Amino acid sequence: MGYLDIITILLFCIGIISTGLVFAKRGKNMKSFFAAGGAVPWPISGLSLFMGFFSAGTFVVWGSIAYSLGWVSVTIQWTMSIAGFVVGLLIAPRWHRTGVLTVAEYINKRLGRGVQKTYTYLFLLISLFTTGSFLYPVAKIVEVSTGLPLNACILLLGGACILYVSVGGLWAVVVTDVLQFAILTTAVLLVLPLAFERVDGVMNFVKSAPDNFFNLFNGEYTLGFIIAFGIYNAIFLGGNWAYVQRYTSVKTQKDARKVGFLFGALYCISPVLWMLPPMIYRMVNGGLVGLESEGAYLLMCKEVLPAGLLGMMLGGMIFATASSLNATLNISSGVFTNDIFKRIFPNTVDKALMKVARFSTIGFGLLAITVALLIPLMGGIVNVVISVAALTGVPLYLPVIWSLFSKRQTGKSVLITTLASLFVNAFFKFVMPLVWNCSLSRADEMILGVSFPVLCLIVFELLNMRNPAIIKQSEDYREEERLMNEAKQAENDSERSNADSDNNFSVKVIRIGLIAAGALVCLLGLITATDKIIVISAGVLLMAIGFLIGRKRNYNHS
Numbered sequence: 167m168g169y170l171d172i173i174t175i176l177l178f179c180i181g182i183i184s185t186g187l188v189f190a191k192r193g194k195n196m197k198s199f200f201a202a203g204g205a206v207p208w209p210i211s212g213l214s215l216f217m218g219f220f221s222a223g224t225f226v227v228w229g230s231i232a233y234s235l236g237w238v239s240v241t242i243q244w245t246m247s248i249a250g251f252v253v254g255l256l257i258a259p260r261w262h263r264t265g266v267l268t269v270a271e272y273i274n275k276r277l278g279r280g281v282q283k284t285y286t287y288l289f290l291l292i293s294l295f296t297t298g299s300f301l302y303p304v305a306k307i308v309e310v311s312t313g314l315p316l317n318a319c320i321l322l323l324g325g326a327c328i329l330y331v332s333v334g335g336l337w338a339v340v341v342t343d344v345l346q347f348a349i350l351t352t353a354v355l356l357v358l359p360l361a362f363e364r365v366d367g368v369m370n371f372v373k374s375a376p377d378n379f380f381n382l383f384n385g386e387y388t389l390g391f392i393i394a395f396g397i398y399n400a401i402f403l404g405g406n407w408a409y410v411q412r413y414t415s416v417k418t419q420k421d422a423r424k425v426g427f428l429f430g431a432l433y434c435i436s437p438v439l440w441m442l443p444p445m446i447y448r449m450v451n452g453g454l455v456g457l458e459s460e461g462a463y464l465l466m467c468k469e470v471l472p473a474g475l476l477g478m479m480l481g482g483m484i485f486a487t488a489s490s491l492n493a494t495l496n497i498s499s500g501v502f503t504n505d506i507f508k509r510i511f512p513n514t515v516d517k518a519l520m521k522v523a524r525f526s527t528i529g530f531g532l533l534a535i536t537v538a539l540l541i542p543l544m545g546g547i548v549n550v551v552i553s554v555a556a557l558t559g560v561p562l563y564l565p566v567i568w569s570l571f572s573k574r575q576t577g578k579s580v581l582i583t584t585l586a587s588l589f590v591n592a593f594f595k596f597v598m599p600l601v602w603n604c605s606l607s608r609a610d611e612m613i614l615g616v617s618f619p620v621l622c623l624i625v626f627e628l629l630n631m632r633n634p635a636i637i638k639q640s641e642d643y644r645e646e647e648r649l650m651n652e653a654k655q656a657e658n659d660s661e662r663s664n665a666d667s668d669n670n671f672s673v674k675v676i677r678i679g680l681i682a683a684g685a686l687v688c689l690l691g692l693i694t695a696t697d698k699i700i701v702i703s704a705g706v707l708l709m710a711i712g713f714l715i716g717r718k719r720n721y722n723h724s
Contacts, residue, residue: 170693172312174477175484177686178349183326185342185679206340206412208421210672212428214343215412219246219403219429224440225463226303231387232441233448233462236379238387240437245396247433249403254426257404259419260570264647266414268497269407269566270505276569276643277577284581285566286505288588289407290498290530292558297494297530298537301327303460304484305538310461310468320538323484327495328531341672345679348711350482352687352704354439357479360470360697361446374449391609394616398559401616403429405563408497443467457542474690475701495534499527557595557615561587564619572627573640579626587619677715684708 206214224243232239266272270289274282305319312319365371372380383389403409403426413422444462450469454462467479503523508514514522565580594614599605606614630636687705691698 168473170474170690171477171480174474174686174690175481178478178481178484178683179326181679181682182342182345183329185345185675188675206415207673208416208424209428210340210344210676211412211416211421212425213347214340215409215425216429216432217343217347218408218412224303225444226306226460228437228441229444229463230459232444233454233459235384235387236375236445236448237381237441238384239441239445241382241392242387242395243433243437243441245392246399246403246437247430248396249399250426250428250430250433252400252426253404254423254428254430257400257567257570258413258422258426261404261410261413262416262419262422264414264570268500268504269405269410270501273566274505275646276640277566277580281577281581282505285562285584286501288562288584289501292562293407293494293498294530294533294537297498297534298541300494301534301538302541306460307464307480307484310464316542317539320535324531324535324538328528341675341679344676345683346482348680348708349478349683352683352708353475353479353482354443356475356697356700356704357443357467357471358439359700361443361466364470365446365449371446371449375445376448379445379448386608388609391612394609394612397616398612401564401567402559405567407501408494411497411500472694472696474693478687478690495527495530498530499523502526502530557591558588560616560619561591565623568623573637574627574630574633575623576626576630576636576639579623579630583619583622583626586622587615590618591615673715677712680712680715681709684710684712 228239228243231242264272266275270282270286273285301320301324304323305316308314308319308323309316362368362371365374378384383392412425416422416425440463443466447462447466447469450466454465464480467476471479500523503519503526507522507526508519561584565575565583569575569580591611591614594606595611684705684707687708688702689705691701691705694701
């Protein structure tokens with residue numbers, strides 16, 4: 167990687183971090199810091215959800231599978247598209263109707279304070295592993311491209327993310343997500359035709375591919391795994407506390423539904439664009455083994471991108487992949503501040519709470535860095551991401567989602583389902599291989615992780631079917647929820663001018679960011695020795711989108 171690439175990366179780093187820092191004065195209270203005032207425009211929230219979800223190592227985790235097994239990596243991610251439409255249709259508007267700031271707040275009101283405490287500690291514990299798994303792929307990308315030590319990359323990138331999330335709050339996260347989406351999409355569209363050119367065209371790529379490379383299912387990723395993983399994705403997308411923020415921080419239930427639909431639409435197309443480069447690299451270099459395949463995407467980029475453009479791709483991927491880390495840091499800090507600290511010290515004023523929020527963001531960031539440093543000792547990122555998903559995703563999130571719709575679930579039934587499912591999954595994952603020297607396949611592991619919680623909840627539905635006290639308790643909560651929504655609507659109407667100001671400011675920041683990024687791409691196109699027209703056209707497109715957004719006044723009323 168040359169000096170021009172390094173300069174490009176530094177410019178992107180400065181731009182993204184600066185964008186986050188300009189929101190330092192926007193986080194004046196808990197609602198503005200953790201929910202962006204409850205009035206984020208749905209396209210911005212939808213793009214932020216998309217960036218936060220896919221960037222949990224897409225280029226490293228699924229890129230590794232794409233290099234090794236081919237098209238099944240696209241099949242796996244298409245389940246996420248279906249999940250987006252399911253969540254948009256059913257779950258997102260239901261979350262918005264609760265009127266809460268965090269999922270923990272909902273659990274407290276619907277299921278009881280004791281249950282809320284247990285779920286809060288479980289979420290914070292598990293989020294340390296998921297946040298670390300978000301940071302590791304970013305560092306891996308930088309390591310492959312620059313040759314810097316992996317641990318040094320983890321420390322540097324973790325520190326950068328902690329800086330602007332702790333200062334800017336949710337507005338910093340969602341606005342930088344939109345800029346990252348535009349930059350990364352431009353970079354991906356640039357690398358794809360150059361990658362095909364490297365292997366002499368699409369037809370030669372298809373002819374040279376290994377057997378079964380274009381099968382919908384391949385290796386351990388069977389039909390059973392795909393179905394179970396699709397169900398898991400719908401539950402994870404609909405129940406993860408960081409993603410629920412995206413449904414509750416928009417104005418209306420209709421907007422919350424649009425957030426899910428936008429996510430689903432983007433995931434119809436994006437996996438194909440993302441997975442083809444590492445698949446093509448298999449034709450260029452078929453000798454990657456073990457954890458080496460985690461770098462297939464970046465190695466393809468290094469193979470075809472001219473000076474400067476590799477830096478653009480790397481800069482886009484770094485901060486796009488860091489998006490999940492940022493979102494999880496923000497919600498973890500929100501849960502700690504709103505649902506632990508504030509309950510212990512209920513009379514704390516907003517100014518003091520904001521200090522707690524920022525310092526807790528730093529604390530969770532440091533813990534995430536520690537976990538990321540340990541991932542190579544856990545078998546690599548693919549093993550960590552999929553195993554954590556199978557073990558914890560459905561047990562932690564499904565029971566709470568189920569309670570949104572059912573009158574027959576109680577705090578006791580929900581908590582028993584979660585704890586029993588975690589115990590059963592851990593037994594089959596860790597105890598059975600150690601004692602009996604046998605283990606579940608990846609498909610069976612995922613199927614067990616999905617099916618056992620569902621069976622538990624169905625049993626409780628049947629047991630509580632004729633219990634009038636439980637149904638009465640649920641109906642009382644629904645009435646309280648209705649009254650709270652009316653009060654929230656009145657509060658939102660009184661704060662509309664502040665929300666309008668925040669929205670207009672965020673759009674202005676996005677506009678400036680897109681124009682600046684487009685100008686940088688055009689400059690790179692003028693400098694590069696090859697493919698000038700393609701690169702300059704991409705830069706002009708970015709600038710045009712920026713100018714178009716700037717012309718749209720009163721964005722939040724659209």
